[in-house]
Amino acid sequence: MTTILATDFWTSIMPNVVANKDVFIQSTWETIYMTLVSGIIAGILGIIIGIALVVTAPGGILANRTTYWILDKLVNIFRSIPFIILLAVIAPFTRLLVGTSIGTTAALVPLTIGTAPFYARQVQNALVDVDRGIIEAAEAVGASPMQIIFRVYLREALPDLIRTSVVTVISLIGLTAMAGAIGGGGLGNTAISIGYDRFENDITIMAMIIILAIVFIIQILGDLWARKTDHR
Amino acid sequence: MAANAPIIDLKGIDVTFKEADRTVRAVKNVDLEVAKGDIYGIVGYSGAGKSTLVRVINQLQRQTSGKVTVSGQNMGALKGKALRQARTKIGMIFQHFNLMNERTIGDNVMFPLLLGSKLSRHDKQAKVDELLDLVGLSEKKNDYPAQLSGGQKQRVAIARALANDPEILISDEATSALDPKTTSSILDLLKNLNEKLGLTVVLITHEMQAVKSICNKVAVMQSGEIVERGDLLTIFSKPTQQLTKEFIETSSQIDAALANVVAQPSIQHLQANERLVVLSYAGASTDDPLIAQLYEQFKVTPNILFGNVEILQNTPVGNLGLVLSGEGDAVDKALAYVKEQGVTVRQINVAEYQAELARKAAEADTNAEGEA
Numbered sequence: 001m002t003t004i005l006a007t008d009f010w011t012s013i014m015p016n017v018v019a020n021k022d023v024f025i026q027s028t029w030e031t032i033y034m035t036l037v038s039g040i041i042a043g044i045l046g047i048i049i050g051i052a053l054v055v056t057a058p059g060g061i062l063a064n065r066t067t068y069w070i071l072d073k074l075v076n077i078f079r080s081i082p083f084i085i086l087l088a089v090i091a092p093f094t095r096l097l098v099g100t101s102i103g104t105t106a107a108l109v110p111l112t113i114g115t116a117p118f119y120a121r122q123v124q125n126a127l128v129d130v131d132r133g134i135i136e137a138a139e140a141v142g143a144s145p146m147q148i149i150f151r152v153y154l155r156e157a158l159p160d161l162i163r164t165s166v167v168t169v170i171s172l173i174g175l176t177a178m179a180g181a182i183g184g185g186g187l188g189n190t191a192i193s194i195g196y197d198r199f200e201n202d203i204t205i206m207a208m209i210i211i212l213a214i215v216f217i218i219q220i221l222g223d224l225w226a227r228k229t230d231h232r
Numbered sequence: 233m234a235a236n237a238p239i240i241d242l243k244g245i246d247v248t249f250k251e252a253d254r255t256v257r258a259v260k261n262v263d264l265e266v267a268k269g270d271i272y273g274i275v276g277y278s279g280a281g282k283s284t285l286v287r288v289i290n291q292l293q294r295q296t297s298g299k300v301t302v303s304g305q306n307m308g309a310l311k312g313k314a315l316r317q318a319r320t321k322i323g324m325i326f327q328h329f330n331l332m333n334e335r336t337i338g339d340n341v342m343f344p345l346l347l348g349s350k351l352s353r354h355d356k357q358a359k360v361d362e363l364l365d366l367v368g369l370s371e372k373k374n375d376y377p378a379q380l381s382g383g384q385k386q387r388v389a390i391a392r393a394l395a396n397d398p399e400i401l402i403s404d405e406a407t408s409a410l411d412p413k414t415t416s417s418i419l420d421l422l423k424n425l426n427e428k429l430g431l432t433v434v435l436i437t438h439e440m441q442a443v444k445s446i447c448n449k450v451a452v453m454q455s456g457e458i459v460e461r462g463d464l465l466t467i468f469s470k471p472t473q474q475l476t477k478e479f480i481e482t483s484s485q486i487d488a489a490l491a492n493v494v495a496q497p498s499i500q501h502l503q504a505n506e507r508l509v510v511l512s513y514a515g516a517s518t519d520d521p522l523i524a525q526l527y528e529q530f531k532v533t534p535n536i537l538f539g540n541v542e543i544l545q546n547t548p549v550g551n552l553g554l555v556l557s558g559e560g561d562a563v564d565k566a567l568a569y570v571k572e573q574g575v576t577v578r579q580i581n582v583a584e585y586q587a588e589l590a591r592k593a594a595e596a597d598t599n600a601e602g603e604a
Contacts, residue, residue: 131328131330133326133328133330134330134331134332134333136292136326136330137324137326137330137331137389137392138343139292139319140290140292140319140322140323140324140393141319141320141323141324141343141344141347141392141393141395141396142316142317142319142320142344142347142348142396143316143347144313144316144347147346147347151343151346151347152332155332155334155335156332156333156334158334159334229334230334231333231334231376231377231378232333232334232378
C-alpha cells in the first residue's frame with residue numbers, strides 16, 4: 001500500500017505524469033466541463049427533436065409530413081458530417097454565438113451540434129419502442145398530445161432513455177478528445193499535444209486511463225439507474 | 233336525447249384507408265344502434281373491420297363518411313378538448329391490455345384521473361382503491377404489470393377503463409389472448425359490471441363462445457359489412473347467413489358431431505323409411521314433450537344420436553340429432569308437425585353430406601398449401 005502511494009513509485013513508472021500533474025487536473029476538468037455542459041444542452045435539444053420526430057411521423061399523435069421530413073433530413077445531414085470537419089465548418093457560427101471560436105467554451109458549440117442529432121435519433125428509437133397500443137389506450141381515456149408525451153412516452157421509455165443517454169455521453173466524451181483541434185483543451189488534447197508529440201508515452205496512457213475511468217463510472221451508474229427504473 | 237334513443241347510433245359509416253398503391257374500404261356503409269344497457273357482440277374473422285368500426289365510436293378512427301352519435305352527441309363534429317372530454321365517457325379495453333409497464337397497477341388505474349379530473353388527491357386514491365376492489369385486485373396495487381397474469385392485467389385494464397365512470401365500455405378482443413377459464417371470468421366480470429353499473433358494452437370478438445355467454449345482441453361482420461344482426465336468441469336459433477352458421481357451429485360443435493355420425497356404417501345404410509334429421513329449437517318449444525309426441529301421434533320411433541342444450545339469456549337452445557323411422561309417410565307428417573311447433577328441421581342426406589364434407593376438406597387443404 002505504501003509503495004503505491006509513494007511519489008517515488010509513480011515517478012519511477014510515470015515520470016512525465018507526475019511532472020505534469022497540474023496539467024492533468026486541469027484537462028480532466030476541461031473534459032468534464034465540456035461533457036457536462038454540451039451534454040445538457042444537446043440532451044435537451046435531442047429530446048425535443050426526438051419527441052418531435054416521433055409525434056410528427058406518419059401515424060404519430062401529431063402527424064405532420066413536412067415537419068417530420070425537415071427534421072429527419074436535418075438530423076441525417078448533421079449526423080453525417082465528421083466531427084473534426086464540423087469543428088471547422090461551424091467556426092463562424094460559434095464566434096457569433098459565444099464570441100470566440102477558440103477555447104474550451106468555443107468547443108461547446110460544435111460538441112452540442114455534433115451530439116444533439118445523434119441523441120435525437122436515439123431518443124426517437126427509444127420512444128418508437130413504446131407500444132402503439134399503450135398510446136392508443138391513453139388516447140382512449142382522453143389524454144392530450146402533451147399528456148401523452150410527458151406522462152406516457154417519456155415515462156414508459158425512461159429505462160431506454162437512460163441507456164441511450166449513457167451511450168450518448170460516452171460518445172460525447174470521445175468527441176471532446178477532438179476539441180483540442182480548436183484549442184478546447186481536455187484529456188484528448190493532453191494525450192496528443194503533450195504525450196504523443198513529445199514522445200512522453202506515460203502521459204498518453206494516463207490520459208487514456210482517466211477517460212476510461214470516467215466512461216466506466218458513467219456506464220455503471222447508468223446501468224444501475226436504468227435497471228432500477230425498468231419494470232418490464 | 234329521447235329516453236329510448238340508442239346510446240350509440242352509427243349511421244352510414246364508411247372508413248377508407250389510403251395506402252401507397254390502393255385504397256382499402258375497411259367499413260362499408262354500416263348502421264349500428266346500441267341501446268343503453270346492451271351487451272352488443274360484434275363477431276367476425278380478423279380483417280372483417282370490427283376493430284375499425286368500434287374505434288369510430290370513440291373517434292380513435294375518424295369515419296370517412298357517416299354520422300356517429302354517442303349519448304346524443306355528434307362525435308364527428310368534436311375536436312380537441314371537447315373530443316377528449318367525450319372520450320372519458322367511453323372506456324376501452326384491448327386484446328393486449330395496453331397497460332403502462334413502468335407504472336404500478338394503482339398508478340395505471342390512476343392514470344385517467346391525472347388528466348384533468350376535478351377530484352381531490354384523496355378522492356382519486358379512494359377511487360383507485362374502489363376500482364381495484366371492484367375487479368378483485370386490491371392486493372396488487374403496488375405491483376407492476378409484468379408481475380401479473382394475463383387475466384389480472386385485463387382486470388386492471390378494466391379498472392382503468394372505468395376510472396372516469398364511463399357509460400360505455402368497448403371491448404376489442406379483450407379475451408382473445410386469454411385461456412378459456414380466464415376468458416369466462418373476465419366475461420363474467422363484464423356481465424356483472426353491465427348489471428351493477430348499467431354499463432353498455434360493445435364486445436368485439438372472433439369467438440362465438442364469448443358472445444354466447446354474455447351478449448344480448450349480436451352483429452356478424454364480414455368484409456366491412458354487417459351481414460346479419462339481431463338478438464342473441466334469434467341469431468342462434470334461426471341464423472340465415474352462412475357465416476353466422478359457421479360461427480355458431482364453432483361454438484356448438486353440431487357439425488363435428490354430425491360428421492362423426494355420418495361416418496357410422498349403420499347411418500350410411502339407412503332404410504327407406506328412416507331419416508337423419510337435426511332439430512334445432514329455442515325457448516318454449518323445448519318444454520313440450522316433443523319426442524314423446526312423435527311416437528304417440530305418428531308412431532315414429534326417434535333414435536337419439538347426439539344432442540346439446542344451452543342456456544342463452546335464460547332461454548334453453550337445443551340441437552338434437554335423430555334418426556326417425558316410421559311407416560309410410562309417418563315421418564314426413566311428424567316433421568311437418570315438429571315444424572309447426574317452431575322447431576327448425578334440417579334433413580340430412582347422408583351421401584350428399586359426406587360428399588360435401590370431402591369437398592370442404594379438400595378445399596381446406598388447398599388453402600393451407602396456398603398459405604404455406
